[in-house]
Structure formats: structure tokens, C-alpha cells
Amino acid sequence: MANQLIEAGSNGHQQPALNDSQNLVEARGLKMYFPITKGLFSRVVGYTKAVDDVSFDIRAGETLGLVGESGCGKTTVGRCLVRAYQPTAGEIIYRKAVDLTKDAQKRQFSSHGFKHNDPSSQDQTIDLATLTGRQLSPFRHEVRMIFQDPYSSLNPRMTVFENITEALRNSGMRSRREMKERAGYLLKRVGLRPEYMVRYPHAFSGGERQRVVIARALVTNPRLIIADEAVSALDVSVRAQILNLLEELQSDFKLTYLFISHDLSVIRHICDRVIVMYVGKIVEVAEGLDIYTNPKHPYTEALMSAVPVANPRQRKQNQRIYLEGEVADPSNPPSGCYFHPRCQYAKDQCKTETPELKDMGNGHFSACHFAGELNLRGAVMS
Amino acid sequence: MTEPLLEVSDLKIHFFTDEGVVKAVEGVDLVIERGKTLCLVGESGCGKSVASRAFMQIIRKPGKIVSGQMLFRRKSDDGTEEIIDLAKMDPKGYPIRQIRGKEISMIFQEPMTSLSLMHTVGHQITEMIRLHTDTTPTEAKVSAIKMLQRVGIPRPERLIDEYPFRLSGGMRQRVMIAMAMSCNPTMLIADEPTTALDVTTQAQILDLMLELQHDYGMALLFITHDLGVVAEIADDVAVMYLGRIVERGDADTVFNEPKHPYTQALLRSIPKIAMQRDELEPIKGMVPSPFRRPTGCQFHPRCAQRFNLCNQVEPANTHLNENHSVRCLLYEDAEARTSNAEAAAHG
Numbered sequence: 019m020a021n022q023l024i025e026a027g028s029n030g031h032q033q034p035a036l037n038d039s040q041n042l043v044e045a046r047g048l049k050m051y052f053p054i055t056k057g058l059f060s061r062v063v064g065y066t067k068a069v070d071d072v073s074f075d076i077r078a079g080e081t082l083g084l085v086g087e088s089g090c091g092k093t094t095v096g097r098c099l100v101r102a103y104q105p106t107a108g109e110i111i112y113r114k115a116v117d118l119t120k121d122a123q124k125r126q127f128s129s130h131g132f133k134h135n136d137p138s139s140q141d142q143t144i145d146l147a148t149l150t151g152r153q154l155s156p157f158r159h160e161v162r163m164i165f166q167d168p169y170s171s172l173n174p175r176m177t178v179f180e181n182i183t184e185a186l187r188n189s190g191m192r193s194r195r196e197m198k199e200r201a202g203y204l205l206k207r208v209g210l211r212p213e214y215m216v217r218y219p220h221a222f223s224g225g226e227r228q229r230v231v232i233a234r235a236l237v238t239n240p241r242l243i244i245a246d247e248a249v250s251a252l253d254v255s256v257r258a259q260i261l262n263l264l265e266e267l268q269s270d271f272k273l274t275y276l277f278i279s280h281d282l283s284v285i286r287h288i289c290d291r292v293i294v295m296y297v298g299k300i301v302e303v304a305e306g307l308d309i310y311t312n313p314k315h316p317y318t319e320a321l322m323s324a325v326p327v328a329n330p331r332q333r334k335q336n337q338r339i340y341l342e343g344e345v346a347d348p349s350n351p352p353s354g355c356y357f358h359p360r361c362q363y364a365k366d367q368c369k370t371e372t373p374e375l376k377d378m379g380n381g382h383f384s385a386c387h388f389a390g391e392l393n394l395r396g397a398v399m400s
Numbered sequence: 401m402t403e404p405l406l407e408v409s410d411l412k413i414h415f416f417t418d419e420g421v422v423k424a425v426e427g428v429d430l431v432i433e434r435g436k437t438l439c440l441v442g443e444s445g446c447g448k449s450v451a452s453r454a455f456m457q458i459i460r461k462p463g464k465i466v467s468g469q470m471l472f473r474r475k476s477d478d479g480t481e482e483i484i485d486l487a488k489m490d491p492k493g494y495p496i497r498q499i500r501g502k503e504i505s506m507i508f509q510e511p512m513t514s515l516s517l518m519h520t521v522g523h524q525i526t527e528m529i530r531l532h533t534d535t536t537p538t539e540a541k542v543s544a545i546k547m548l549q550r551v552g553i554p555r556p557e558r559l560i561d562e563y564p565f566r567l568s569g570g571m572r573q574r575v576m577i578a579m580a581m582s583c584n585p586t587m588l589i590a591d592e593p594t595t596a597l598d599v600t601t602q603a604q605i606l607d608l609m610l611e612l613q614h615d616y617g618m619a620l621l622f623i624t625h626d627l628g629v630v631a632e633i634a635d636d637v638a639v640m641y642l643g644r645i646v647e648r649g650d651a652d653t654v655f656n657e658p659k660h661p662y663t664q665a666l667l668r669s670i671p672k673i674a675m676q677r678d679e680l681e682p683i684k685g686m687v688p689s690p691f692r693r694p695t696g697c698q699f700h701p702r703c704a705q706r707f708n709l710c711n712q713v714e715p716a717n718t719h720l721n722e723n724h725s726v727r728c729l730l731y732e733d734a735e736a737r738t739s740n741a742e743a744a745a746h747g
Contacts, residue, residue: 087598088569223686253443254625258669258682280598283628287671287678310673324603326628328672330651333632338607341600344568400672 034111034145041113042242042274043076043099048108048147050094054349066349068094070298071108073375076242078113081268081275083289083306085282085321089345091298092278096244099276100163101146101154110146112157115241159185159238166247168227172219172234178205179215182234189238204233207270208263225256232263236271246278261288282325282397286310291381294318297346297356300375303383311396314384316361322397329400336398355387363392404473405587405619406432406455411468411487413450413459422690424450424463426643429717432587437613437620439630439651441666442640445687448623451640452589455621456500457491474503474586502532505580509592511572515564521548522560525579532583547578551608570601574608581612587619594629606633627670631655636723639663642687642698649724659726661703697729705730 036044049072051065069091076082084092098105146157165171172181182204183197191197202212208229219227228248235243245264249257265288267273279285285292285306292309294302294317302315313319320339327336341360346352352359358368367387375385386392413425425447432438440448453459455470470486489496508514516524525547526540535543541560548556551574564572573593580588590609594602610633613620624630630637634651639662647660658664668681685702688694694701700710709729718731 087600225686253687254627254666255443255669255683256686258671258680261671262680262682282599283671283673286673287680306677307675311675320600324599325673326603326606326626326632328628328631328655328667328670330631330634330655338603340604344570397673399674 034109034143036111036113036143038075038077040077041075042078043113044074044109044111045095045099046073046109046111048072048095048098048110049106050091050098050103051106064349067298067351068348069098069105070348070351072295072298072300073108074293074300074303076274076276077291078241078274079268079272080290081277081288083285083292084276084278084295085280085285085292086295087280087321087345089297089348090295091348092295093246095295096163096246096276096278099146099242100161100244101149101157102163105147108147111143112146112161113143115160155189159189160240161242161244162235162238162240164228164231164235164243164245164248167251168224168231169251171231172227174219177216177218178222178230181219181230182215182237185234185238200237201233204236205230207236207267208233209259223256224252225259228252228256228260229263232260232267236267239271240273242274242276244276244278247280248277249284250279250281257284264288282310282321283328294321297351298348299356299385300383301357301385303375303381305381308380308382310399312382313394313396314378314382314389314392315357315386316363316392316394317357319394319396320360323395325397327398327400332398332400337395355385363388403434404431405434406430406473406486407469407471408432408451408455409469409471411451411454411470412466413447413454413463414466415463417462420691423693424643424690425454428468428640428643428645430638430645430648432619432621433636434586434619435613435617436635437610437622437633438636438638439634440621440623440638440640441625441627441630443625443687445642445690446640447643448640449591452506452591452621452623455486455587455589456504456506457486457489457496458500458506459491472499472504474499498532501528501580501585502583503585504587504589505583505585506589506591507573507576507580507593509595511569511576511596512564514576515572517564520561520563521567521575525560525575525582528579529582544578544582547582548575550612551575551578551581552604553578569597570605573597573601573605577605577608577612581616584616585618587621588613589621589623591623592625593622595624595626602629609633627655627667639666642690642693644698644727646699646728647726649720653724659720659724659731660699660728661705661730662699665702665704697727 048069050069051067053062054064054066055061056063072095086092097103099110179201182201186197201215205212205215210226210229249260252260268275277289289306291305293300296317302318313322320341323336323339343360346356354370355368355373358364373385373387375383376389378384378389408428408430411425411428415422415424428451442448454465465487468487471483472486473483476482522541522544525544529535529540529543545556545560548559553559553574594605597605622633637651637654638645638648641662647654647663654663658667665683669683671680672678683702696711696713697715700706713729715727715729715732717725717727719725
């Protein structure tokens with residue numbers, strides 16, 4: 019079944035078009051099913067629908083937030099975009115840099131820039147979901163990832179220099195002097211001393227390691243960075259440092275971020291737009307402030323009401339919404355709207371019909387049958 | 401002020417490692433009151449967990465309580481009230497084992513590592529009940545089911561025969577709470593109990609803990625680094641930095657009129673959900689290595705308000721009013737400051 023879906027999703031030689039020229043990435047109908055196997059011959063008995071028919075845009079230069087509880091598929095979406103996974107179906111349409119060398123120059127470090135495989139190509143867009151192996155390698159430089167745990171994401175047996183420049187070596191750069199220069203420059207940019215590049219990761223604290231991880235992501239002149247819970251494992255004071263650093267780097271290097279997090283206050287701070295996911299589906303998309311003041315999906319409302327407010331005086335203002343039961347199982351989701359068994363506004367229609375993501379105006383989308391009628395409460399503002 | 405349940409004074413805990421002595425807790429003074437919630441806040445490595453483990457005498461080797469008192473008020477076996485010093489007790493002795501789990505119990509951050517994988521949920525709870533009370537296995541099972549029901553577990557009579565790996569994170573934490581509450585302790589220590597949970601589950605667990613506290617009247621010592629959680633549940637807040645409590649007061653005062661530069665900086669560095677996107681002001685630098693503690697005030701290398709005395713004089717605890725104390729030279733009056741400086745110069 020999976021293979022058929024992949025074939026159906028690929029579109030041969032046709033040039034996929036973007037809906038909006040401002041978009042850097044458009045994901046359309048993205049699906050990632052993980053097979054559940056059983057028995058001696060690993061018979062496939064079902065699929066875990068980690069990401070189930072998800073479509074969204076990432077605009078160039080923005081920070082897009084992706085929130086949801088654990089198991090909602092937000093990390094899987096990120097991993098599909100960096101093509102750590104082969105999506106089961108769907109398209110990831112990516113706008114190529116107009117002229118790669120020129121674009122790199124704009125992003126400040128052309129002297130150490132890359133020779134991309136096909137600078138002659140005039141194609142404007144490409145579907146990342148169908149590429150394989152070597153075809154992907156130029157895009158591996160443009161879409162990079164920052165992981166949650168800086169203790170496990172750096173190779174402990176490589177020095178910081180080797181960790182940072184591994185991607186350069188893999189793409190055929192041989193000049194050690196050039197790589198040193200570049201690693202030194204990036205370490206300085208992320209607030210570490212260039213001399214530290216000879217050390218091993220164990221000599222650094224959590225916050226410093228996360229800076230190394232950021233330098234490693236930047237080493238290939240990326241355009242899109244997927245930050246998967248990039249600050250969740252850090253202490254409060256260090257978290258603020260890294261958030262500020264990420265914002266600073268974004269404007270200096272013209273980066274686009276997909277910021278995956280479960281922390282709604284961090285998302286509020288850093289994101290321009292927010293996507294809320296629940297059990298593999300997008301339930302709501304809106305501009306940053308809009309989703310906090312004016313949520314249009316009952317799940318978002320419940321999520322907002324659960325966020326602790328950092329002021330004891332506002333304790334009573336917040337009326338918690340209790341979600342009954344547990345998050346649905348993505349291998350055996352409920353009928354209709356996946357959220358209906360826990361939704362306090364659910365009606366009969368919710369049990370049978372799966373809601374589509376509807377445009378509510380002002381770039382606000384909600385996947386709720388009653389999004390227009392419900393009057394939902396926003397987060398308590400401090 | 402209600403009567404203190406646990407009075408800690410000048411508690412020092414050192415770890416004697418091969419590389420040197422780590423002073424994890426350097427003179428902590430705390431009062432935990434009956435029926436109230438005290439939140440101990442601080443960044444990782446500030447000694448908040450170590451201090452709380454000391455109250456149950458479960459510090460891991462090579463850690464040791466070097467000095468200090470932990471006066472715990474309890475009902476003795478003959479029914480009269482007595483005050484005992486937990487710091488003097490032998491960690492392996494019989495008396496502390498009578499207190500552990502029965503009068504002071506603890507919930508840990510990661511329920512999967514603190515529950516036994518090899519035993520059923522019911523086995524683990526009834527073991528606790530039977531250790532501390534004189535009950536038959538059937539009675540213990542009945543009260544275990546009752547407790548599981550109390551913490552909001554559906555169909556407890558079925559769940560009692562399940563193994564912990566079959567449960568979700570939130571359910572496991574509920575089991576931990578049921579286990580900790582099963583002997584009706586007078587004090588519950590919760591060490592980051594919601595950090596590993598999702599926000600919606602976290603909200604439910606926090607509300608459950610407050611509800612249980614209200615019903616059973618126990619004191620709650622809540623350890624966390626999440627200031628949002630503190631603001632939700634705390635009556636009193638103690639802020640720790642490098643093994644010392646730098647500020648203590650009721651939640652409203654600490655959040656709205658923080659005095660210590662570290663508390664102020666900490667509050668400015670957390671992102672908030674607000675109409676305007678706020679500028680974050682991170683604290684400069686990082687927590688120093690425990691082997692190289694700064695002289696004078698521990699926070700001075702990162703402090704924006706430091707002055708010439710800060711690297712020489714160790715600030716004493718200054719009481720601003722009955723409920724609010726701070727450990728910073730800015731609030732010590734001039735007299736005390738000079739006498740401290742002289743003492744430092746002579747010593």
C-alpha cells in the first residue's frame with residue numbers, strides 16, 4: 019500500500035508550482051505512515067499515521083511555529099522536511115535559490131560558499147518528497163536541523179571542529195585552512211571562542227553545546243532551519259540566550275525557521291505564525307497573536323488554558339478546560355474529527371464527518387465544523 | 401504563620417569526589433509550614449534536588465550532610481508531639497525508615513525510572529502500605545484501589561494488576577502520587593513531577609496535587625525550574641543559586657516585587673504570552689562550575705548591579721519583612737556591610 023501511495027504522489031517531470039511566490043516551502047497532502055509489523059515474517063498489520071494528510075506553507079524569512087503534545091506528529095513533519103524520512107505520500111515543494119552563488123553572497127559568506135551540483139538549472143521549484151540519494155544532496159545543505167538534546171546530537175568522539183565541518187567534508191571540501199576559517203567564523207558568530215574548536219563536546223555545558231549545534235547547522239549556508247525543541251532541554255537563563263541568538267542569526271543570515279515546540283510561551287515569543295497539530299493532523303493555523311487571543315479550534319482553546327501563567331495574581335483568571343481521556347492512538351484514530359471524544363462542544367456531526375481545514379479569513383485556518391459559531395477563550399495575557 | 405513542620409538551618413551537603421569537594425548545598429535555611437506549598441526554584445545544578453533528598457536522608461554517595469539541622473515535628477509512637485533532627489539520623493537506620501514514605505514521601509520527575517518495571521502497580525502500592533501500617537493484604541489492596549480512584553484513575557480495580565509500562569506518562573505520574581499519598585504523609589516532596597509531561601497533563605496533575613493537599617492538609621515542597629508552574633501553585637517561593645537560598649518570600653512578593661538581582665533577572669528572561677512580543681533579557685554567562693565557586697556573593701560575576709564589595713563579602717540573609725528575606729549586599733544596611741567587610745579582611 020505504501021509504495022502505491024508514493025507512486026501516486028510523485029508527479030514525474032512536471033514542474034510543481036508554488037501557490038504564492040513568497041513561500042519557500044509548500045507541503046501538500048503530506049503523509050507519513052509507519053508500518054506496524056507482527057510475527058516472524060514482519061507481516062504488516064496496520065499503520066501508525068504519524069502525519070496524516072498535512073498541508074502548509076512556510077514563507078521565506080518567517081518563523082513558523084509547530085505546536086502540539088507529544089505524539090502529535092510535529093517531529094515527524096520536521097523530519098520529513100529534512101528528508102530523514104521518505105514520506106508515504108504528498109509533495110514538499112521547495113523554491114530553489116534563484117542563483118545559488120549570488121544568493122549565498124547575499125547571505126554574507128560567499129568566499130566559503132558551495133559549488134552546487136547544477137548551477138545551470140533554471141528550475142524554480144522542486145519536489146523534495148520524490149528525490150532520492152544523490153539528487154537530495156544539494157538540498158541537504160539548504161535545509162538543516164537543530165535537535166533538542168545537545169548532549170546526544172553532537173558526536174562525542176569528534177572535536178567541535180570536526181562536528182561542525184562534517185557536512186563540508188562530506189560534500190567534498192578538502193581545504194583544511196578554509197574549513198578552519200569557516201568554523202572559526204561561525205563559532206564567533208554563535209558566541210563561542212574560535213580556539214574552542216579543538217576541544218571535544220564533553221568540555222562544554224548544555225548551552226554552549228547548543229551553540230555548537232547551531233554553528234553546525236549554519237555551516238552549509240542553509241536557507242531553512244528546522245529547530246526541533248531546540249531550547250526545551252536548556253535552563254531558563256540559557257534558554258533566553260539561545261532564543262535571542264536564533265533571532266539575531268535569522269536577520270543576519272536571512273534564515274527561515276520551522277520552530278517545533280510544545281512550549282506555547284516560547285512559540286509566542288519567537289514565531290510569526292503558528293500551526294497546531296493533534297494526532298497527525300493540523301487543527302489550526304494562524305498569525306502569532308491571533309491564535310492566542312482568538313483561537314478557533316476547541317483543542318487550541320484547551321491547550322491555551324493549560325499553560326501556566328507566570329504571575330500569581332492572575333491565578334484565578336484562568337479557567338482550566340479539562341480534556342477527558344487520553345490522546346487518540348494514531349494507529350487507530352476515532353471516527354470523524356479525531357478530537358471529538360475529548361471535545362466539550364462535540365455534536366453528532368463531529369463523530370461522522372472529518373472536518374477540513376477551513377479559511378476563516380486573515381490567514382486563520384481551523385479544522386472544526388463549528389469554528390465560525392463557537393466563541394472560544396484565548397490565553398490569559400500577562 | 402502556622403506552625404512549622406520542618407525547620408532546616410544551615411544545611412550543608414558536600415560531595416567528596418575524586419576531583420575535589422563539590423559543595424552542592426552551602427548553608428540552606430528553610431521553614432516548611434503545615435498545609436502549605438513551598439516552591440524551591442533554581443536552575444540545574446543549584447542544589448535544589450540534593451537539598452530535598454536530604455530531608456529523607458537519601459543522598460547518593462559520595463554526598464554527605466556535613467552540618468546543619470533539620471528539625472521535623474511529628475507525633476511519636478505514644479501520641480505526644482516530638483521534634484526530631486533528621487540530619488542526625490542514620491540513613492540506613494530503623495527510625496528514618498519509619499519516616500520515609502510514611503510521614504515524608506517523595507514523587508520524582510520521571511515516573512518510568514522510579515516505578516519498578518518488574519512488579520505490578522498494585523504490588524508496589526500495597527508494599528508501601530503494608531510496610532507502614534498493620535494491615536492484611538486484602539485491606540491493603542482495598543485502600544490501594546481507593547487511593548488510585550482518588551487520583552483520578554479510571555477502573556482502578558483493573559489497573560492494579562497492570563505493569564507500569566502499559567500506562568501513559570500522565571497515568572504513571574498519577575500512580576506515583578497515589579503511592580506517595582497512600583500512607584497519608586504530613587509532607588510531600590515533589591521533585592519536578594510535571595517536567596516530563598505535556599501541558600494539558602501537567603495542568604491536570606498540578607490541580608490534582610493541590611486538591612489532595614487541600615483534602616489531606618499535608619505540606620508540599622515542590623521543586624521545579626519552571627516559573628510558570630511556581631506562579632500557579634506556590635504559597636511561598638525560595639529561589640536557589642549555587643547551593644544557597646538567595647531570596648524567599650510569598651509568591652506574590654517574589655513575582656511582583658523581586659529584590660535579589662538573580663530573581664529579577666530570572667523573571668525577565670522567561671518568555672511570556674503577552675500582547676506585545678517581549679524582549680528577553682538573558683542573564684549573562686552561565687552557572688559557574690561547582691569546583692570553582694566565585695568568592696563573595698556567588699552571583700556577582702553575572703550580576704548587573706554588582707559593586708566593589710560583592711566579590712569580597714558574602715552577603716548575609718537580610719529580612720526585609722516577616723515573610724521576605726534576601727541574600728544580597730544591596731539590602732544590607734551600611735553598618736552590617738562594613739562589619740562584614742572588616743571580618744572578611746581579617747579572616
